[in-house]
Amino acid sequence: MAEEASRPLLNENSRPSSHQTSLTDKRQSSDSSPVQPPFELSSESTPLLLSREDDLSTTYGGVGPRRPSSTPQDFQSTNDSKKRRGRVRWPVFCILLSLIVVTTILIFAFVAPAVVKEYAIDATVFKPTNVSVESSTEDGIQARIQGDLVLDAGRVKKAPVRNLGRFVTWIGREAEAGQSEVRVYLPEYGNLLVGTASLPSVKVNIQNGHVNHVDFMAELAAGDIAGIRAVATDWLEGRLNRLLLQGKAKVPLKSGVLSLGEQMITDSITLNEDDFPALPKVNVSKFNVHDANSPGQDGAMAVDVSVSALVDSPFTLRIPPLGFEVLVPNCSPGDPYISVADVTTKEFPIVPGQPTSVHVAGIIQGLSDELTQICPGKKKSPLDFLVKSYIKGLQTTVYVRGADAPSLGTPGWVVDILKTVTVPLAFTGHALDNLVKNFTMSNIHFDLPNPLADPDSPESQPRVSALMKVLIGLPRQLRLQLDVPQVRANADVYYHGNKLGFLSLQEWQPANSTLLKDVDGAPALLVDFAMKHVPLQVTNEDVMTDILQALLFQGNQVKLTIAANVDAEVSTGLGNFAIRDIPAEGVVSVKPPYGGSVDQLTPRVESIELGPTAESSLVMKAKVNVTNPSPYSAAVPFVDLILVYNETKVAHLIAHDLKIIPGVNSGIHADLQWDPLELSGPAGVIAGQEMLSRYISGYNTSVTIRSYKGTIPALPKLGKALSKLGLEVQIPRIPVPGNPDGEDGKSRFIQGATLHLWSSTAEFTLSSPLSNTTIEITSVEANAFYQKHEEVGKINYYIPFSVPPGLSRSPRLPVEMNLNGIGYDALKKALGGSLKLDAVAKIGVQIRRYSTTFLYHGQGITARVKF
Numbered sequence: 001m002a003e004e005a006s007r008p009l010l011n012e013n014s015r016p017s018s019h020q021t022s023l024t025d026k027r028q029s030s031d032s033s034p035v036q037p038p039f040e041l042s043s044e045s046t047p048l049l050l051s052r053e054d055d056l057s058t059t060y061g062g063v064g065p066r067r068p069s070s071t072p073q074d075f076q077s078t079n080d081s082k083k084r085r086g087r088v089r090w091p092v093f094c095i096l097l098s099l100i101v102v103t104t105i106l107i108f109a110f111v112a113p114a115v116v117k118e119y120a121i122d123a124t125v126f127k128p129t130n131v132s133v134e135s136s137t138e139d140g141i142q143a144r145i146q147g148d149l150v151l152d153a154g155r156v157k158k159a160p161v162r163n164l165g166r167f168v169t170w171i172g173r174e175a176e177a178g179q180s181e182v183r184v185y186l187p188e189y190g191n192l193l194v195g196t197a198s199l200p201s202v203k204v205n206i207q208n209g210h211v212n213h214v215d216f217m218a219e220l221a222a223g224d225i226a227g228i229r230a231v232a233t234d235w236l237e238g239r240l241n242r243l244l245l246q247g248k249a250k251v252p253l254k255s256g257v258l259s260l261g262e263q264m265i266t267d268s269i270t271l272n273e274d275d276f277p278a279l280p281k282v283n284v285s286k287f288n289v290h291d292a293n294s295p296g297q298d299g300a301m302a303v304d305v306s307v308s309a310l311v312d313s314p315f316t317l318r319i320p321p322l323g324f325e326v327l328v329p330n331c332s333p334g335d336p337y338i339s340v341a342d343v344t345t346k347e348f349p350i351v352p353g354q355p356t357s358v359h360v361a362g363i364i365q366g367l368s369d370e371l372t373q374i375c376p377g378k379k380k381s382p383l384d385f386l387v388k389s390y391i392k393g394l395q396t397t398v399y400v401r402g403a404d405a406p407s408l409g410t411p412g413w414v415v416d417i418l419k420t421v422t423v424p425l426a427f428t429g430h431a432l433d434n435l436v437k438n439f440t441m442s443n444i445h446f447d448l449p450n451p452l453a454d455p456d457s458p459e460s461q462p463r464v465s466a467l468m469k470v471l472i473g474l475p476r477q478l479r480l481q482l483d484v485p486q487v488r489a490n491a492d493v494y495y496h497g498n499k500l501g502f503l504s505l506q507e508w509q510p511a512n513s514t515l516l517k518d519v520d521g522a523p524a525l526l527v528d529f530a531m532k533h534v535p536l537q538v539t540n541e542d543v544m545t546d547i548l549q550a551l552l553f554q555g556n557q558v559k560l561t562i563a564a565n566v567d568a569e570v571s572t573g574l575g576n577f578a579i580r581d582i583p584a585e586g587v588v589s590v591k592p593p594y595g596g597s598v599d600q601l602t603p604r605v606e607s608i609e610l611g612p613t614a615e616s617s618l619v620m621k622a623k624v625n626v627t628n629p630s631p632y633s634a635a636v637p638f639v640d641l642i643l644v645y646n647e648t649k650v651a652h653l654i655a656h657d658l659k660i661i662p663g664v665n666s667g668i669h670a671d672l673q674w675d676p677l678e679l680s681g682p683a684g685v686i687a688g689q690e691m692l693s694r695y696i697s698g699y700n701t702s703v704t705i706r707s708y709k710g711t712i713p714a715l716p717k718l719g720k721a722l723s724k725l726g727l728e729v730q731i732p733r734i735p736v737p738g739n740p741d742g743e744d745g746k747s748r749f750i751q752g753a754t755l756h757l758w759s760s761t762a763e764f765t766l767s768s769p770l771s772n773t774t775i776e777i778t779s780v781e782a783n784a785f786y787q788k789h790e791e792v793g794k795i796n797y798y799i800p801f802s803v804p805p806g807l808s809r810s811p812r813l814p815v816e817m818n819l820n821g822i823g824y825d826a827l828k829k830a831l832g833g834s835l836k837l838d839a840v841a842k843i844g845v846q847i848r849r850y851s852t853t854f855l856y857h858g859q860g861i862t863a864r865v866k867f
Contacts, residue, residue, distance in 0.1 A: 118158075119165025123151045123208075138411055140195065140221035149204055149212040169206040176203040178252035184223075185246045187268075189231060193223035194245070222413045232421050245269050280309035282425060285357075291481060292363060301572065303341060303362040308355045317350040320411070322418065323403040326362065328386050331375035337399050337422070338370045338382055372577040384580040397426045438471040439562065439586020446634040447533060449714040460714030461535035464503065468531050470584065474523040483571040484513040484527050489584070491564035493536070495547055500560070501538040505531060508569070527568075541721025549725050551592045558590045591630060602627045605732045606666070610773040613850040616685070617675035624668045624732075626660075634660045640711050642679075643672070644704040644726065648687035649679035653705060674850075689854050697857040698748040701731045734769035749856060750839070751807065753863040757827060761812035762795065762863075768803045775803040775847055780813060782841030782856075784863075785823070792823035792837060800846070830865040837863045 128147035151169060156162040169175075178201050186192040198219040204212040222228065234240040246268040286306035322345050327337035343362035350356050371383045380388075389396045402418020445465040453459035486508040493500045511529035518524040538544050550556040567580045604625040611619030636658035643651040652673040659665075676684030695701045704726040711719035751765040768775050778800045784792040793815045801811050818824055826835060839858040845851065 115161050115164050116168050119161050122156045123153050125150050125152050143218050146215045149214050153208045166208050175206045176254050180251040182249040187246050188244050192227035195223045196221045225416045242272050280311050282307050282309045301364040305360040308357045311350050311356050319348050325401045325403045327399040380580050387579050388581050395426050397424050400425050440469045441466040441588045443467045444632045448636045453714040463533040464536050465532045469528045472525045484511050484568050486569040487511045489564045489566040491562045494561040495543050498543045500543045503534050505534045541717050545721050555592045560588045603732045605734050610770050613848040616677040618850040620672040622670050625666045627664050628660050628662050631662050642706045642708050645687050645691040650676040650688045693855040696749040702728050704728050750858050755863050755865050758867050760815050760817050762815045763812045764810045766803050766808050768805050771805050776800050778846050779844035785838045786826050790823040791818045793817040827865050834862050834864045836860050
């Protein structure tokens with residue numbers, strides 16, 4: 001019996017001890033035949049003396065090579081020796097057994113607990129295969145933990161601990177941990193209790209390399225809620241670089257029927273910055289805003305949002321219904337956030353490696369004054385900053401904070417944690433590049449500045465009035481009843497990509513808005529308003545020159561790009577509030593003011609009067625009739641233009657308080673300040689005489705009208721820039737009182753003549769356009785021709801005579817006849833009739849103080865011939 005019991009402890013590879021060798025040798029000397037002894041003392045001691053790791057793995061960790069069975073000869077030899085050695089065997093066995101028991105007690109009582117504990121800590125490997133939160137409880141959560149537990153002796157570095165641990169676990173085979181609690185602390189936060197895990201009893205095989213599949217439920221309860229909030233805040237604000245976790249558990253252990261008592265297990269782990277989960281990137285897949293239709297929510301706005309995010313969670317979670325408060329940034333970073341909406345979520349799962357989809361429903365009951373009021377020292381409100389960031393497609397950040405639970409399904413401890421944790425939520429806005437679908441201006445009216453205004457002052461800017469119509473494309477997600485009662489804007493004006501200037505509409509303008517559908521079926525808002533007397537600040541005179549050249553001289557239509565930042569007062573169920581700096585861009589087509597042809601202006605002089613005169617200058621006050629073929633109107637308080645003839649300045653054309661409307665404009669007052677000597681010196685006098693000669697002679701005479709630095713005194717730079725351009729116009733004929741069109745339909749200074757052959761004199765019918773002034777002719781030096789080249793006679797007369805307004809006859813002027821010429825023969829043949837003659841005359845004129853001479857060319861003058 002003793003032999004059979006001892007055999008499992010034997011090993012073929014074990015070497016006998018010295019004591020073994022001595023006993024064997026003695027038996028061999030007394031017995032001639034080498035018989036295997038029935039009991040060897042070393043058979044009990046050999047396993048405790050093994051030191052090779054391979055032998056231990058064979059003996060205590062798995063199945064080793066079996067010892068061959070005894071032969072019949074061995075068995076017979078044993079029987080033959082029983083009687084002789086029985087008395088010695090039993091005392092030795094009892095002594096040896098007693099020693100083993102004492103040694104085992106000493107090992108397990110004093111040595112093994114510490115060593116085995118160290119072995120268990122180093123060798124235990126747990127690989128979770130699934131961790132899921134099954135449900136929420138009033139104090140925490142209930143989690144299901146599944147995984148593989150194995151003791152790997154190879155992880156133990158100390159050989160004595162490794163060998164003894166493998167022996168003990170081989171002996172024990174199974175161990176059972178009773179129900180226990182694991183407490184997790186944060187030593188760096190004053191030993192803050194994070195939570196407590198209640199673990200059920202778990203029985204596992206503790207032999208080396210044996211894989212245990214464990215599956216159990218654990219109750220996890222939250223610890224110090226206020227302390228957890230502080231840690232969460234440090235993490236969200238980027239102050240948490242590392243976190244030391246320490247776990248403590250008192251676990252009752254037993255192996256089989258042997259109780260090992262309660263063991264205190266303590267371990268710690270350090271999480272570095274890279275170990276912390278990052279805030280997930282949120283993708284907004286649906287965003288709808290509409291008027292709330294539920295009872296009791298009149299005037300509220302409902303928001304439906306669907307978001308998805310890849311949550312970095314190592315285990316499956318099922319999140320209960322939650323309530324949140326949505327906040328937006330205030331004016332300054334240090335100011336508290338502004339609450340804008342309450343939102344709720346339904347229960348949703350989080351699965352590792354899969355995107356999480358969440359449906360969020362919210363209600364906006366109203367907009368607080370904090371959100372819509374202008375920030376101190378700025379021109380925008382917090383709402384303006386939020387809207388501008390969104391519609392420009394920039395990254396927009398809002399903040400989410402827990403609120404009261406929406407239902408009884410949300411544990412109180414979850415609500416307590418979320419209510420004091422604010423999480424930033426960054427998402428990319430929706431760039432509304434095509435926000436303005438159409439942009440038109442009609443009934444355009446221009447006001448030139450006050451001539452007495454200081455340059456660069458607001459009063460010195462030209463002003464524009466127009467009826468604006470803006471078609472605004474709305475996002476399909478926006479289904480609100482809204483109205484825009486007022487607007488204002490600042491707009492930059494561009495021509496061919498170059499900035500002309502800007503329009504500053506600083507005052508709120510009443511507006512009308514209509515919701516409609518665009519051609520593609522998308523919702524749109526048509527806003528129309530009157531823009532009245534808005535200053536146009538011209539910042540680039542060269543661009544203005546290009547525009548006027550295209551309009552006035554090339555007759556081309558001009559397209560101006562207007563890029564505006566619009567402030568709109570929006571009226572919704574939430575009330576009225578202003579949204580500022582909404583980007584708007586459109587193209588406005590400006591037609592040529594006279595249809596591309598100067599002739600369409602058809603200027604006509606209704607009357608002309610003489611004003612102040614000087615020796616070399618005079619003022620002619622005219623009343624003009626002009627047709628404006630364009631749809632534009634203008635108000636001109638003062639304008640001073642230069643009249644240029646043959647590139648020589650000869651006069652100023654000045655107008656006061658002009659009001660030009662589309663169509664016929666009559667009774668326009670303009671002053672012609674004739675002063676060629678002052679403007680251009682002697683060259684100006686010559687040019688002026690030449691211009692008067694052609695005009696008085698009845699020829700179509702054109703002059704160029706140009707601006708200069710003083711054209712608009714309040715805008716000297718603009719006047720100087722426009723001086724590069726010139727508008728060529730034909731001088732309108734001046735009507736003559738009593739005979740507006742002359743005898744042949746032309747207004748000429750000499751309307752006709754009568755020749756007296758007997759007295760050799762001539763008298764002329766003269767036409768004076770001055771209705772209130774008598775002109776004095778101071779000298780006449782004239783030659784008359786027949787058939788352009790045959791001289792008829794000449795006049796040299798130096799006695800002044802008067803020419804009253806309208807038609808009048810001159811005194812008889814002596815004529816020196818050319819009696820030998822063909823012309824004289826023609827005169828005699830025309831006696832009693834008339835003859836067409838040409839004349840060239842140098843005439844001296846005195847108009848009050850002003851005096852000049854001009855050369856008159858008369859063609860086809862009807863001369864009556866009398867005896």
